[in-house]
Amino acid sequence: MIRIIIAEDQSLLRGALASLLSLEDDIEVVAQASDGAEALTLVEQHTPDVLLTDIEMPHASGIDVARKLKESQSPTKVMIVTTFARPGYLERARSAGVLGYVLKDAPSESLADSLRKVASGQLVIERGLAEAAWASPDPLSDREREILRLAEQGQSNKKIAQQLYLSAGTVRNYLAEATQKLGASNRIEAARIARENGWL
Amino acid sequence: MIRIIIAEDQSLLRGALASLLSLEDDIEVVAQASDGAEALTLVEQHTPDVLLTDIEMPHASGIDVARKLKESQSPTKVMIVTTFARPGYLERARSAGVLGYVLKDAPSESLADSLRKVASGQLVIERGLAEAAWASPDPLSDREREILRLAEQGQSNKKIAQQLYLSAGTVRNYLAEATQKLGASNRIEAARIARENGWL
């Protein structure tokens, strides 16, 4: 019997997945979480075989949860289910010790199979994704990422500088580097490209 | 027996919803579509009682489909299931003759009930949403919307002007109006606000 916990913020999908997987004879859904923090607590309480989790959730992302579980050497394996085929996400998931990475685009029939593979310790990566990650590694430094995130909100150089205790000129320089690295022609395009690749 | 068609581009959710609803005694899922165009064709073929559809899908949005069904005076009722509680979406859905508007955040148990209400001709709107739409009507003109959409991609005034056969100055003026209307301090923030409200 494979004991799992499902973490997903959209109740509708969470409930539907739980019902669907409960129909399998060898799978038992022992708990459900609607955000990252709750997922972590529940995993610590129940130590299930697998945590099936979304990435983008309130409080802590699925990747954050995976990282913490890895740090605490939890035996629970982590499988990510997400909307986004972003290279950056996959890369971060891998380094957080995640075993499975499947898309919400995948057929629902294959989910249980993937889950069984992950439970047995196998690596399951959505086909096509691995190459994408290899082809485009994250070019941004932490500072650039941080500043780009603020610029994306529409904040001016001055405001960003204040928040990070930098000078406005330095902020300009970082943004210039970032836009150049990303092949963009201004901060807006740079932010868009970075976000589409999961680097923000 | 309520005959329904499900249109949703994420296979995982689509499959899960289909299984879940098929478990109900009085509901029959007669077909599934993965994009707007397919949904329209299938509805015309099967004329189900209800079309359960997402908004953001390839080819045609759920709202587009609803509008076309209304125009062709189809007897099929439309129920939207979406991630986004955006006032603009609700408003457009309403004018496209949509009867139900529920969020993917809603508990999965309530879905079948809402579906039954819509099938019987009742209006089902996620609570709290109606007031939001009333409180913030779309302030943008079509031109402003169009230009804001291009600006959001990071295009310069000049490029936008070329694409729309306008002068760069006029583009500036439209963007200025839009940012003012939205209470933003620049185009980036304006685009963000508009998008969050479903006006783009």
Added chain:
DNA sequence: AATAGCGGGTGACAGATGTCACCTTGCTAG
């Protein structure tokens, strides 16, 4: 016929952003 409104446009100016060259400081690997 006068007028108001709207889409589109122009020109001028201030401030923000992008580009570039170059400086300082601190750390680190040879």
Added chain:
DNA sequence: CTAGCAAGGTGACATCTGTCACCCGCTATT
């Protein structure tokens, strides 16, 4: 010890963006 590199910074300049006042032509209204 020191050369090299990275983070942070400065200043100058060109271009882009935001703000404002005002113009034209068309259409609907009175």
